[in-house]
Amino acid sequence: MASAPQVRAAVCDTAWTGVAGDGRWTTPGNWSAGVPTSSSNACLPLGSYTVSIIGESVQAKSLTIEAGPTLSIDELNCGAISAFLTLYGDSSNAGTINLANINDACGGTAQLTIISPFTLTNTGTIATTGCCRGDRELTGSVTNKGTVNVNHNGSNLFLHLDGAGLFDNQGTVTIGDSRTLVVSGGTGLEFRNDSGGSIAGNGITGQLILNNGNTFTQSAGTTTGNPVLVNGGATLRFTGSGASTFDLRGDGGPNTISGSTIAAAQTMTINIHGCGVVSSVANLAGSMTNAGTINLGNADDGCGGTAQLVIPSGSTLTNTGTIATTGCCRGDRELTGSVTNKGTINVNHNGSNLVLHLDGAGLFDNQGTVTIQGSRTLTNTNDTVIVEPGSTLGGPGSYAQGSPATLGVTVDAVHNTFTGIFCGEAVSVDGTLQVTTLGTPTFGSTWPIISCAGGRSGTFATFNFGGTNYTVLYPPNGVTLVAPRPSDPAIRASGTTFAPTEGQSFSGKVATFTDPDTAAMSSEYSATIDWGDATGTTTGTVSGASGTFSVSGTHTYAEESTYPVTVTITDVDNSSNSATAHSTANVGDAALSSNCAMPQFTQQSYTGPTATFTDASSTGALNDFSATISWGDGPSSSGTITGGPGTAPYTVSGRHTYTSTGSFTIATTIKDVGGSSTTATCTVIVFAFPTSNQATFVIGDLEATLLNSVSWWSNQWAQLNPMSGGPAPTTMKGFSGFEDNPLGLPPACGGSWTTDTGNATPPPPSVPEFMGVIVSSKITQSGSVVSGDIKEIVIVKNNPGYAPDPGHPGTGTVVAVVCRG
Structure with missing residues (x-):
């Protein structure tokens, strides 16, 4: 008989009482508040x-x-x-x-x-x-x-x-x-x-x-x-x-x-x-x-x-x-x-x-x-x-x-063990065999990595030996590896940077390399050098010992630039043991040198060389160069270059007309397309004859020494200008009028000149600062004509005070000799 329900401590909306007595869920009288919903x-x-x-x-x-x-x-x-x-x-x-x-x-x-x-x-x-x-x-x-x-x-x-x-x-x-x-x-x-x-x-x-x-x-x-x-x-x-x-x-x-x-x-x-x-x-x-x-x-x-x-x-x-x-x-x-x-x-x-x-x-x-x-x-x-x-x-x-x-x-090989497949029945192989090697196996040692008593069929198609190139044998019951001759220790190469000069033969070190075998000798290696300028490869020279070596070579670069140089070193006994070094050649422009090529003096219009120069590069050419001439009086002009090629001399020429006389410094600058340059400087006296027909003044040969002060125009000219051929006529005041020079040719050493007595042929109203002057050793007079020889022509730097009247003498200092007869 079922016992009556006990009173619950928890709160329920409806609790089972069982009062109806039929034990059925659906009977309302069995619940305290009716059937649950x-x-x-x-x-x-x-x-x-x-x-x-x-x-x-x-x-x-x-x-x-x-x-x-x-x-x-x-x-x-x-x-x-x-x-x-x-x-x-x-x-x-x-x-x-x-x-x-x-x-x-x-x-x-x-x-x-x-x-x-x-x-x-x-x-x-x-x-x-x-x-x-x-x-x-x-x-x-x-x-x-x-x-x-x-x-x-x-x-x-x-x-x-x-x-x-x-x-x-x-x-x-x-x-x-x-x-x-x-x-x-x-x-x-x-x-x-x-x-x-x-x-x-x-x-x-x-x-x-x-x-x-x-x-x-x-x-x-x-x-x-x-x-x-x-x-x-x-x-x-x-x-x-x-x-x-x-x-x-x-x-x-x-x-x-x-x-x-x-x-x-x-x-x-x-x-x-x-x-x-x-x-x-x-x-x-x-x-x-x-x-x-x-x-x-x-x-x-x-x-x-x-x-x-x-x-x-x-x-x-x-x-x-x-x-x-x-x-x-x-x-x-x-x-x-x-x-x-x-x-x-x-x-x-x-x-x-x-x-x-x-x-x-x-x-x-x-x-x-x-x-x-x-x-x-x-x-x-x-x-x-x-x-x-x-x-x-x-x-x-x-x-x-x-x-x-x-x-x-x-x-x-360190512990003389190996892994593989070992079975009592048959084995069949195909595909790839991959071998990991620890240590260095003795040359000719055998390693039976597959051994199956029931026999083997098939062979491996490909191999991955990881650098140890075994020989694979296929005995009837498996697969055996035979160890190869040990590989030479790997050589390691390093590049370097070197600085040749264009057109000049370079000889020197282009790479280094090391060999873990310190007993190795340089004769065990060969080297080739690709110089990076599309000229092909050459053989390098290997030197060194005790595992440290260098490679040297000889080469001439045609032009300045930066070139990648590849040096390949190979063990002559084992061509697979090789190394490559990547070096850099920073090829510089060859040096230029120059000299002045102008005369020490010139008249105001000049055409001719101003400088000569040489290029240290044997591969230089005319189109490598340009020249600029600074004439010393302000203007500049491009020079014309001739000569060469290579190390043969070059000449720079130009043309210029000075508006005045004087001492000028001419600078000729030559530039190479590669960046080198040189400058030749000349100090030149620019002089002129005082008249358009090239007539000029005269001094005596005994006075015409360098840096001597002379009088080339004076009432006292004859007394002031002693000559080795005897005294001059007193009618000579110093000016040679060149009346017989209608073409206006300049006086020439070894020639002669004529003029009228006194200042019958008027001298010029003014004279240049640097003036060409005739040096005579003998002057004679015949009637109204005075003549003399041209022993020398000198340049006189004139002093102020000249006037066409002989009472206003012309004086100066001899600074250069133009020519001697």
Whole structure:
């Protein structure tokens, strides 16, 4: 007999009293404030009694079941009358909730629904009870801290978890033999096996099944008995280390594996099953670690299909636990993508297709143990398999490698060990062999990197030896490497910068290089120099010792510029041991030198050379130069250049007319297009004869010494100008009128002159500052004609005071001799 409900301390809108006595939810007299509705909070207080919902649909805003009461949601009769309880708020159960079929109803549903986003927290018991048919459903979010027991009898032995919620298991879930807890497909529900949680799949087939579209999160909870069946198209997430087992099938499509680590006490088996050839594919969501066990299996001798674990591109599965092929009998096993194995991989399944395929063009980095059991084969389809030092890959079985694949091994000459493939049955090779060498193997030493007792077929197509060019031998049972002669130590070259001069032969250092072999001699190297000016290469001279050397060469650059110089050094005994230095030649413009080329004196109109110059470059040409003449009186003009080429002399000429006499400094500047320049300066006396017909004055030869003061016009001329040929007539006042020179030719040394006596031929009204003057050694008179010789012509710098009247004498100083007769 049920005990009466106890008074609740908590406030409820309506509480169970059971006063009506029929135990039915829908009887108003059983509630303190009438039957609950979607807006009322209902309570089943403490006590030992049963509240039944029989073939009815009822609801409450929330429901609180305290310890003791039992709420039974019952299907009814063969009219398939369902029973539903819908909760619209957070609820709790400390008592018992049964999803039941009280009298073997032919169908229908016993369903408890918690509307999102609310949660039912169970600290008591939720059970499936009764017999025999019909569905049991728990819909929405549940936090189980108590017990969920799937143990009803009959022909439809399922409890369905559905609805897009969270079933957070922190308690116990027990699934009886032949019963099933189903996380129904496509609903988006997450089953989380959390801390304190346990799932027991009892008997032969008691099991939790996760269907497509849902997620199972394995945290700190545990599973015992039968594994959790992940039935395809679902997600299995690992977030904790609770001991658990999972059976992954492909009925609903590929499954997804996520999380950081499969823990040591966790096992995941990817199973082919059935002769409908149902493959099972598990895709990792990203990189993760397996510290537990991953099996690639066949659950029930499926006729074919594939058990495949796929690691996406860019991600890696790091195995520190075990990966194995298990089960029987047919179907492929595939490990697709990049794997770093630090644990154990065991190829050991039974049947007729005993192959584990490595594929996906990934990197299989073996740092642990790979064992191929007898009659089994590990096939590297298109991966790069690296057998690291300290690892093993082999066993009683066979190894096969396809043409796109790579096998990487290590030869450790330091410790005299090596890695490779060692098997009891056959090996077939193709594709690429990659060898990493530690230390320097002894010349001619052999390294049997593949050895399989059942024999070898095939050869490698390509090799990556990493600088140690082994000879590859193919004995009947494997592959052997023969170590080459050690390579010469690599030489290293450095460039330099040097500064030749255009057109001049350069000889000097253009590069340096070092050789780690300090015993090497300069004769062991050759060098070529590309000077960078399109003239071809020349042979360099190598000098030095004790591992340090230099390269020198000789070359002439035609023009100034900056040139890239390439120096190639080669070991004469090993042409592959070479180095290149990149140097720079900063070629400068050759120097110019110049000299004055003008006479010491000239008349006012001058045409002729002003300077000569030379170029230190042997390749210079006329069009390399330009010249400017500064005449000393203000104007400048371009000079004309002749002569050359190369180092032959050049001449600069010009033309100029001075407007006055005097001493002038003429500067001739020559410039090379390359930037060099030179300037030649001349100091020149510009003089003139005082008349248009070149008539001028005369002095005696005994007075005509340089820097002597002379009188060239005076009443006393004869007394002031003694001559070696005797005294002059007294009628000579100093001016030679050149009456017999109608052409106006200038006087010439060795010639003669005539004039009238006195100043009958008028002298000029003025005279230039620097004046050409005749020097005579003898003067005679015949009648009214006075004549004399022209022994010299000198230049006199005149003093002021001259006038055409002999009473105003003309005087000056002899500053230069123009000519002598």
